[in-house]
Amino acid sequence: MQTHLADFIRNTIEGREADAILRKCVHCGFCTATCPTYQLLGDELDGPRGRIYLMKQVLEGVTPTSTTQLHLDRCLSCRNCETTCPSGVQYGRLLDIGRVIVEQQVERTEVEKLKRKLLRLVIPYRNRFGPLLKIGQFFRPFLPKPLKQATPAARAAGVWPQADKHDRRMLVLNGCVQPAIAPDINSATARVLDQLGIGLTTANDGCCGALSYHLSAHDEALGFVRQNIDAWWPYIEQGVEAIVITASGCGVMVKDYGYLLRHDTDYAKKAATVSDLTKDISEVLYTEDLTKLKTKSNKKVAFQAPCSLQHGLKLSGKVEDILARLGFSLTTVPDTHLCCGSAGTYSILNPVISNQLKKRKLEALCSEQPDIIATANIGCLTHLESEATVPVVHWINLIAAMSHEK
């Protein structure tokens, strides 16, 4: 596509990157076909091609209004469009750049600013989010329905086997909300890896930075990134094999550390090493000999592939393959490529669209009456769980539970 970037951005790092991305787009419109919001709203402006056009205008020097901001806000960042795009347009990167510029040029209302500020002040911090969640869970039986749905029930943490009995070691990201909402995911991961002869340890890390990053607070996000690198570095020096991520949303972010800090002279190398070591738990299991775990399960599982897993990490089919190898019967889920509407803070900031997508996703997941829904990302898990009629778990918990039954 023809481009004429404005002076303010043309010669910046972002400007050059944005220009290269825009010029790959040939405006074919294939992306609209798999865009969840375009399917719901039917407006060019609510599909990737329209958003690219809106951002292109801004980059070409047109001052945006809240209209552009609204349509960019409505994007789930699911990156389904990237999977569909035959031209290889990196829409997600362009969106990150575009959103920041629009954020700088368009003043949000006080209420909107406050909402975003609160999200950034609470969620990424375990010591803030954890206690608040506990209070919520305590009062959960008495809460009105919407709030009750938004407050996941408490889960037991589960046993964490000793790591040092194995020669092989991996590190797992604690992250921010997951330890508070579903502490059982990482412990289940530890137990499964334990059976495979891998010891799993944790460091004093925190939020991966994705939340701030997607709310256009890039510097804040990079602060989290550097903290995590510092926390992990000693373990990396001791020779951990991998940094395991059990929330695919965080996985996409951590795999990007190297890219995000590529111009930071102090961190560039370390960040690149971290990204290289980072693996989604499905990548770890996929290459391991699973016969040690093999057992029968009669559970009918519907697997929900999070967008971060299939479009972000491009790991389609891996989890399904692992579960099938372990004897689970998987249902056929229509429209697996579509987002469930969780999308990080999206469900809080765009509840109407988010709920419509959740309803569609649950219908699709339940179309063959599964016993249980499995997912790979904490955000999708709590989002779907709030209205699902069957239990929703991280898929690693299915495997851990199965081994436990044995």
Added chain:
Amino acid sequence: MSIAPKAENPSLQSQRARVASDLRRVVATDSVLDEEESLRPYECDGLSAYRRLPLVVVLPDTVDQVQQVVRYCHDNDIPIVARGAGTGLSGGALPIEDGVVLSLAKFNKVISVDKDNRTAVVQPGVRNLAISETVSHLGLYYAPDPSSQIACTIGGNVAENAGGLHCLKYGLTVHNVLEIKIVTIEGDLVTIGSNALDSPGYDLLALMTGSEGLLGIIVEVTVKLLTKPDCAKVIMASFDDIEKAGNAVANIITAGIIPGGLEMMDNAAIRVTEDFVHAGYDVEAAAILLCELDGTPEEVDDEIERVKLVLEQSGYTQMQVAKDDNQRQLFWSGRKSAFPAVGRISPDYYCMDGTIPRKTLGSVMSKVDELSRQYDLRVVNVFHAGDGNLHPLILYDGNVEGELERTEELGGAILDLCIEVGGTITGEHGVGMEKIDHMCIQFDTLELSQFHAVKQAFDTKRLLNPDKAVPTLHRCAEFGAMHVHKGQLKFPDIERF
């Protein structure tokens, strides 16, 4: 001739405000777009070199709203451009400065499926591929499959008479649609065609199909569904010479075989698409041929053997039968994503759509190659070889001064070539805005006047997608004056039909 954005005149802005506020009485406030910021993304369709800011965009979601919008425009002499997914490659949905873009994208529901009669009633904004997905569990599918089928909508397919990879055997849109409902420019809802195999009176359905939004607004489509063949197999054959591949196509057909799909790609196309789909294409070949055979397993086995023999006699260098359905899909997915995949190697492309008698394929190809060198622009070729439909993609960079103009000239020369060998300027993409001047070459004044008379029969005020598809005689006179000096017959050595 390209259309670049320019400064708007003030009277247009006041008209915009008035029309937007009037239309907001018909549809929801946020279903009328009137800020320049929101209108820009609607300034072009899949042909982004041609851009024009519309007066307003309106996004109705009921037929009644469409009727009201159209009546309003009719009463106030406002042109209307209907738009589906905006994937067209000829600028058919290019807005008119003082006109309304009527988007039918919100009409995206499959209304009903009739299993016994094997038909589906769908809204115009339903994606082509979504129809087949919806009826797949019944063992049925909708046959026309344009390369953009993932995104393009059935309303646009009917308006353009879209084709696809399988039309040699299964026909174009016109062969696979039974009934449509249109809103006329007066706002009347009219049913054309029927659920039976024919209908009384003139074949208005055929006339409407491919009429590029000039005769009515399509608001509902009943499509014919086919039973999925028991078996489909695809053979991929490589050739070290395009002409040999072209002869192979003729030989297959002369042998009495009508393949489900018969497609060709040249080396450049093979390399680009292989990079995206990793289908296992032979990147060394001068051309590959994809030949799909479908039917009962017995028939397919029989035909595969016959085609293999023909290909052997035609001098292939490599040949492979897709080992399973996944590989078959993979072979096709490369071909289907060929256009946009070009985005990986070039910032812009210009897609041609001429159709030629098959026997001229070899000579036309070498002429295209010659032209490509003459204009110093790369050309990537994919063809619906079975029906002689060429899709040369001219690669250019819109940021380089003068390159688009040169591209258009080269495109024009290719179209001239198609007409000269007895073909047509457009096989399936439509004339739209892009090829409108070449209509002056393909048709004479009397024929164009007859087209205008047809338009008059449906739309006396000329409000529906005006000035597209059929050029005014005035326009042709201007174009003719420009075009004549290039000579009457540019390629006298090409065999003429």
Added chain:
Amino acid sequence: MSADSAQELIDAVKRALDSNTNLCITGGNTKSFYGRDPVGEPLLTTIHHGIVNYEPSELVITARSGTLLADIELTLAEQKQMLAFEPPSFGKQATLGGAVACGLSGPRRPYVGAVRDFVLGVRMINGRGEDLKFGGQVMKNVAGYDVSRLMVGALGTLGVLLDISLKVLPTPMMECTLVFEVGHTQALELQNTWAAKPLPISATCHVGELLHVRLSGSEKGIIAARKQLGGEQVQGADEFWCNLKEHRHDFFKQAETLWRISVPPATPALNVSGPCLVEWNGGLRWLKSDIPAQSIRTTIDMVGGHATMFRGGDSENVFHPLQQTVLTLHKNLKTAFDPAGIFNPGRMYEGV
């Protein structure tokens, strides 16, 4: 044939225009029974005959409108090709122009397509005496409105066809006809069941208590289909299908009005009395009945079809009435092509 028969026809049209004379476009005069009563001076297209171009590898034939259908079929057969829509000729003198103008297709229609599906291009004379070309000789062509297909079945009311280009298909390697003894309702059900399966069926016909089914394709394909279908094989069935197409079958021999009823194929037995012959998987029903037209058409309207008084009956209301807005479009189109209204006036509808 004279040196320029097309010019002769053009001159004749111009003369008629000048003298305000209606023209009755006539080919072999084999289908003059079809439609409302012909009026006007005959304009004989038979002077304009001959195959202009035929290249088997292109699957295209171009012929003048006055060419005998039989000549075309013979030429194609020599190259193992055919007019796949199997147009009925209703007489040896039938011409290509007449077949296209009447738009009638034979037994193979539901499986391969109708006349209109095979027409690629026409050269014609409009009501201003102008010589026009639309479409072409290639398979795909979307330049300009599809005037060629509009001419199909227009009964010559829009213009005089001069040359017509048609897509042709290879003749099947093999054909085989099976017969089943079943009643009307069961025959409809069977045809519908089969149609939903990927079987190489190329014609069906149920009349009396017999259902005939024709299979076309490769030998192996037909053997496999025969196993699936059962039934008895009929020898020399080509004659049966030809007689059916040409209305020489006994069913077509008697006095009542013959109705051609086109319905969605899965439509159950029609609620009208009279002997019925079913073709096209149930999509075409020939009915012999003298019940009032109005009553038949009301019934057919309810199932989403249309009824034509094919032979006999009231010559005023031959074709199913049109929705008012659609009739208006017809009249507008008639004016667009034939402003003076000289071609076959009123042959289709009053004023069209």
